[in-house]
Amino acid sequence: MGIPGLALHHLIIAIGLVFLLASIYQSRKIGEYIPSALRSRWSVINALIGFFVLGYMAEFFSGDRHSLGLVGYVVGLVYLGGAVFVFLVMRLSRLAMRQIRHDEHKITKMNQELWDAYESTIEGWGRALELRDRETEGHTRRVCTMTMALAERFDFTPGQLRYIKFGSLLHDIGKMAVPDVVLMNEGPLSEAEKMEMMRHPDYARQMLSGINFLLPALDIPYCHHERWDGSGYPRGLKGEEIPLAARIFAVADVWDALAHDRRYHKAWSVEDICDHIRCGGGSRFDPQVVAQFLKLDLCGVEQAGCSFDAG
Incomplete structure (x- = not known):
């Protein structure tokens, strides 16, 4: 070359x-x-x-x-x-x-926008429940805030926490099917009325089980009245048979119910509520959930956010 x-x-x-x-x-x-x-x-x-x-x-x-x-x-x-x-x-x-x-x-x-739309819809349902039962106005938002604060102390993934929030917002969705004469009754309920009120978790299951994306959120609406010792309803689940999310919510629900005025009782003090929940550990409540609840800054959580944007 x-x-x-x-x-x-x-x-x-x-x-x-x-x-x-x-x-x-x-x-x-x-x-x-x-x-x-x-x-x-x-x-x-x-x-x-x-x-x-x-x-x-x-x-x-x-x-x-x-x-x-x-x-x-x-x-x-x-x-x-x-x-x-x-x-x-x-x-x-x-x-x-x-x-x-x-x-x-x-x-x-796009996925985030879709989730935002889902959340807005669920929050709207929560507001509709509060409009129907004026006595518990604000309860859904407050109990959601407390539930999320407590759930964050456990090993849930961000996705699971999202569904716990949804379940908290929809915990009483089944009451939409309870007749007004029962739901708005200001006096003692008859046995038949009590039985009807106790059906609201089953109503929630019937309403939500057909919505695929809400199936992971069903634990709280369906199981939040179950008790650790098996004396709850609707299925009488016991101990860890009860989903953890529902065990967490049960404590937050009682806290909020006792911390605010209702037609059948005045608001309790923080000390009295904590004593009540502490005594219920092992019978009504999961002892581990109770232990984590008592570690919370309860007043701080209460003031942190009472909006549907909690969690």
């Missing part, structure tokens, strides 16, 4: 080397889109490109030691074609990864 031919050969190899170096840059950018746990595997691709670069450099510096004529040009063009191919693959991969990341952000945003 003559001097001009050698120069052309070197030029072809040099151009290929530029494409390879650009491929390494594209590969490193692709690595930014790859989860950290998988980046070590992607580094293998970078290593392979690096070996390709070494091969190019070897061909570049060895070109002046042989005379291959047309064969030399063909070898150089093959190298160049390979380099361009690698560059195009890396470039297209980077563009694809960028588009995927953009789509993921878009889907995440």
Whole structure:
């Protein structure tokens, strides 16, 4: 291979080397889109490109030691074609990864907007319940706040906490099916009326079980009147047969019921409520939930937020 031919050969190899170096840059950018746990595997691709670069450099510096004529040009063009191919693959991969990341952000945003719509709907149901029973106005919001503060002391995931919030807001949704003559009765309930009132957890299950996205939130509306010793309703569940979310809510529910005026009693003091709940540990309430409840800054939780945005 003559001097001009050698120069052309070197030029072809040099151009290929530029494409390879650009491929390494594209590969490193692709690595930014790859989860950290998988980046070590992607580094293998970078290593392979690096070996390709070494091969190019070897061909570049060895070109002046042989005379291959047309064969030399063909070898150089093959190298160049390979380099361009690698560059195009890396470039297209980077563009694809960028588009995927953009789509993921878009889907995440849409998903959040959908969850916001769900929450607004559920909060609207909670407000409707309070409008129907003026005596317990504010109860749903307050008990949701207390339940979330207590639930955060346990090993729930963020997704589970979301459904605990939903369940708290909907805990008395079954009362929508209880006749006004029973729900609004200001005197003692008859046995038949008591039985009707005790059906509201079953009503809640019937109302919510057909809504797939609310199934994980059903534990509280269906089970919050169960008791640790098995004396509750509607199923007489005992101990850890009762879902943890419902055991947590049961304590928060009693706290709020006793901490505010009702037609059948005046608000209790914080000390009296804590004594009552402490004494109920192991009978009415889960002892572990009671222990965590007594560690809360109760007044701070009460003042922290009484809105549907709690949690």
